[in-house]
Amino acid sequence: MKNPYKKIVAVDFDGTLCKDAYPAIGDPLPYSIHYIKELAKDGAILVLHTCRNGALLDEAVKWCNDRGIVFDYINQNVPENVERYGGDTRKIYADIYVDTNAVNPRRIYGIGEFDENIGIFDVADEITRLELCQTKCLCPEYRAAGKCHDCDVFFTLRQYHALRIAEACAAENGKPNDTAAGGA
Numbered sequence: 001m002k003n004p005y006k007k008i009v010a011v012d013f014d015g016t017l018c019k020d021a022y023p024a025i026g027d028p029l030p031y032s033i034h035y036i037k038e039l040a041k042d043g044a045i046l047v048l049h050t051c052r053n054g055a056l057l058d059e060a061v062k063w064c065n066d067r068g069i070v071f072d073y074i075n076q077n078v079p080e081n082v083e084r085y086g087g088d089t090r091k092i093y094a095d096i097y098v099d100t101n102a103v104n105p106r107r108i109y110g111i112g113e114f115d116e117n118i119g120i121f122d123v124a125d126e127i128t129r130l131e132l133c134q135t136k137c138l139c140p141e142y143r144a145a146g147k148c149h150d151c152d153v154f155f156t157l158r159q160y161h162a163l164r165i166a167e168a169c170a171a172e173n174g175k176p177n178d179t180a181a182g183g184a
Helices: 030-041 054-066 079-085 105-109 118-133 140-144 152-173
Strands: 008-011 045-048 096-098
Touching: 008 030, 030 045, 030 096, 030 152, 045 054, 118 152
Parallel strands: 008 045, 008 096
Antiparallel strands: none
16 A cells, blocks of 8 residues: 655754854755655655754755745744654654755665665765766865765765655566665
8 A cells, every 4th residue: 555645854954954053054065955855846845954043043044945946844844744653742753854964874885774775875875966966065074084075965865766766676676665765
C-alpha cells in the first residue's frame, strides 16, 4: 500500500540555509537552498524548524521567501500528524531533518539497516566531489583545512545525488523506492 502521507521535511535555518551569523543572517548556502527547493518541487511538506522567534523569525521567513523557499509550517507540527498521533509535542515530527547539527551515521556512511545501499553513496560521493569540491567549492575554510568533503554543503548535495541515483535504480528495476538514500 502506498503511503498516503506526503514526505515532511523539517529545515533548520542558521548554518543550514545560510552561514551561521546569528542573530544576523549569514550568506546563503546555495546547494542547501537548491536541495530544499527540489524537495518542495517533489511535493514535500516543508516545516521551518528553528530557534529563531519574534522579529528574527520574521526576518528568516522573509529571507527564505525572497529565495523561493516557502514553508508550509513554521515551528509547528503538521495538523494531520497531530490528529494521526493523537496529540502535539514540542518536537517537530518529520521524515527528514535538514540541520547542520544533525548526525545520522547510517545516512552519512550508507543508508539501510545493513548498509545495503552503500554503493549508491560511493557514486554520489564521487559525483559531489567532482561537482562541488573540484569545481566550485563554497566552503573555502574547509578546503584550506583539507576537509572539503566534510562540510554541510557537501553532505546536503551528496544526499541529493544519492536520492536521485536510488530513484533511477528503483525505476530501472521496476520497484518503488521508499528507503534508499533517505527516501521516506
